[in-house]
Amino acid sequence: MSFLDLKNVTKIYPNGTKAVHETSLSIDEGEFMVFVGPSGCGKSTLLRMVAGLEDITEGDINLDGKLINEVDPSERDVAMVFQNYALYPHMNVYNNLAYGLKNRGIDKETIEQKVNDAAKLLQISDYLQRKPSMLSGGQRQRVAMGRAIVRNPKIFLFDEPLSNLDAKLRIQMRLEIKKLQQKVGVTSIFVTHDQVEAMTLADRLAVINNGIIEQLGTPIEIYDNPKSLFVAGFIGSPQMNFLDGNLKNKILSAEGFEIKDINTDFEGEVTLGIRPEHLSQTENGLINLNVDLVEQLGSDNLVYGQLKNKKDFCYRCPGNQTIEKGSNLSLNIENNKYYIFDKSTGKRVN
Amino acid sequence: MKIKPLQIIAHIILILGVLLMVVPIWISFASSSHDSVTILTEGMKFHIGDQLARNYNEVLNEKGGWSEEVTAAKMFINSFIMALGIATLKVVISAMSAYALVYYRFKLAVPIFWLIFITLLVPLEVRIFPSYKIVSDLGLTNSYTGLILPLVASATATFFFRQFYKTIPDELLESAKLDGANAWSFFIDFLVPLSKTMIAAMFIFMFVYGYSQYLWPLIMTTAEEYWTVVMGMKIIYTESYEGVALPRTAERFAYIILSMIPPVLVVVFLQKWFIKGLIQTEK
Known part of the structure; x- marks a missing residue:
């Protein structure tokens, strides 16, 4: 005891x-x-x-x-x-x-x-x-x-x-x-x-x-x-981004992009979670972000914007990068750090 | 400094108010320093006369009443004991009953509180016969206990203490509990010191209330040694009317002035706390 x-x-x-x-x-x-x-x-x-x-x-x-x-x-x-x-x-x-x-x-x-x-x-x-x-x-x-x-x-x-x-x-x-x-x-x-x-x-x-x-x-x-x-939503600041998606045959179709070879047998409606700090800029990335607002914290920049489907999204990048308001960023998820939750129960599935 | 017309008007009103209260007292005091004959022939006085010491000495030490045994000094002591007893017990009982009502959340707390509150509608004068019956059955007529006991319950004070205790944050009680305070020590170590200004205010109220009681001591006491000042005012110089002697007006004024002193002293000594208790709570 x-x-x-x-x-x-x-x-x-x-x-x-x-x-x-x-x-x-x-x-x-x-x-x-x-x-x-x-x-x-x-x-x-x-x-x-x-x-x-x-x-x-x-x-x-x-x-x-x-x-x-x-x-x-x-x-x-x-x-x-x-x-x-x-x-x-x-x-x-x-x-x-x-x-x-x-x-x-x-x-x-x-x-x-x-x-x-x-x-x-x-x-x-x-x-x-x-x-x-x-x-x-x-x-x-x-x-x-x-x-x-x-x-x-x-x-x-x-x-x-x-x-x-x-x-x-x-x-x-x-x-x-x-x-x-x-x-x-x-x-x-x-x-x-x-x-x-x-x-x-x-x-x-x-x-x-x-x-x-x-x-x-x-x-x-x-x-x-x-x-x-x-x-996932409570711990971490700024809050994790959540996107709706569908999982079938280990393929996740989110809004505007797909992730393959997901390590789960779950199928159905899911929520995809990505932390703002687990993203990086790249050419032809998965996610396209239209920048609305940049908060410069010094060490970091918090970039707020919208995806194609008008969904709010946040990206955190080092403070030495300059990002213009109104620009279009192409982002990738670093090291497959994403989280998939069963939409109905909220439980993690990957 | 510029003085605004409004200020002048305000001050005139205040000064009038002060005069309204002070002038009668001054006339009583001035008149008490003259010979009774002077007052009877010339009316009340505004200036101090030469009989001050004689009149006051006579009032304090002359034996009056039917038995010619009771003095004004004795009556002052009686009144003081009665007022002190009433004020002290009222404050203690009210504080403790409010404590019970607020902190022991028993089911009937609210109805009981309203029951206590309703007693405001039934002052002693209304229930004087039943009260007398009870006190006399208990054999308490002609005793200090009999004078004090029926007057010690106070809805007003209970109400004020209850309202005050309700403003004390629960965390204080919880913190005290964790520090090992029991029900009694929370009352003594926390509520009493926190409400000391309120206790002072209540004490003054209740002292003046007890001191100015007239009907109850009049009914309660047949022995002159328990007479109080306020009763004495009516009784002690009555015999003068019936004899050939002149009414002793000057001595009566002296008596009135003396009778005002104890409550005034209580207010003067406690007024700092009294005002604090009424306008703010020390938290």
Whole structure:
């Protein structure tokens, strides 16, 4: 049995909404697991069930070999960082950090030492006497993490903690969280809807949709090998291009071109997925793109345009190439990096 | 600096308002410093007379009532105890019942809240006979408990606390739970400090309410040692009318002025919080 074990966990709200469907998941000790998915997919509910803030309708959750379904949140030895931090507004930073320890009946000297250690680690020692309202967003974020660290819990739970920060600070805090987790080595679950955050932070990633884990794996596995249309569309930026097509006798007829010798026995309506970064310019390529718009990011250019049938399409090329608006590009798929999904089920078929 | 006509009008209105409130108090105060005879012959006064110390000393220390035993000082103490008891208990009970209504989401929370709210429509004056019956059956007439207890439930304060608690984000409770806070420590460590301005505001309201109670102490107390200031105003100098002596107008004014002091002090000391509690919530 692994460190945290979810077995057929289901959540049905009193009004009948099914937020999480029979989800099973194992997380090893020290692992950084990220739940990623669109809003309302049940990722937060799953996290809150681990924290004990939501009842578990069905299934079992085991933490460190102990069934915790009925264990009170305060007894579970988990710490959570909330989206809006939920700092205690009337207490100064020191007391925010110390409150959980005080409730555990730890003596004053130990508390002081633990708080000071955590503050040092997070570089908030200078603000210990301040109230949360006097702190900036990044500092509040650190205090929220300090409150989690100081208790030395079995597991850290992060509920979209970076979404209230501005872009620059978010990237900085993302790095800090990752470093901190590696330094402290505590098992962590991080919930986010931001796929970049998910890719960068995760040891392993669970892509969740409609209360189901669509795919579980390392970020690169999921990027290279999406098992469903949803995962393919969700992971990767800019989004994967999708084209309608038909598969017969290992030949894919898409809109305006054909791909032969496809490694599958599937026949019928399919969706072809091509990542914008897996294309290159060539003469007489498969795909003809009419350029509408070029976004120059410096390192890369994002080229947006339309295919012959007016279908929107995106191509990503190195930033040193100049592409004129209105020009016509001929593109090939690099190294046969394309994905074919059954149109009716969304499952990968090649 | 240019002064706009609108500002002048606004200030005139404000000044009139201030005068409307302050002038009667000043006349009472000025009149309380004269001889009763002067007031009876010359009417009320605008300037301070020479009898100030004598009148106030007499009011505070003279024994009055039928038994000639109760002094104004004693009545002040009674009123203070009663108002303090009512205000404190009202605030404590309201805060705790609002806590139960907001955080323990039991099925009947909403009907119960409305039931509490409806009691606003049934003030003490309306239910005074049943209330008296209960208190007297409990043997609480002529006691501080009897004076305080029937007045400690407050729909208004419960309502205000409920509205305030509802604005406190759920994450705070969840975070506190994960930090090991139980129901009691969440109330004491979070809700009470967060609502301290509101507590101060409610305390003032309820103190003034308790202090100005008239009918209930009048019915409740037969022993003079439990008389309150507001009752005394009516009773303590009544005998003067019946005898040959002159009405003691000056002393009455002195008494009125003295009776205003405790609520004024409470407001002055708590007003900073009081205003905060009414206009903003510290979050």
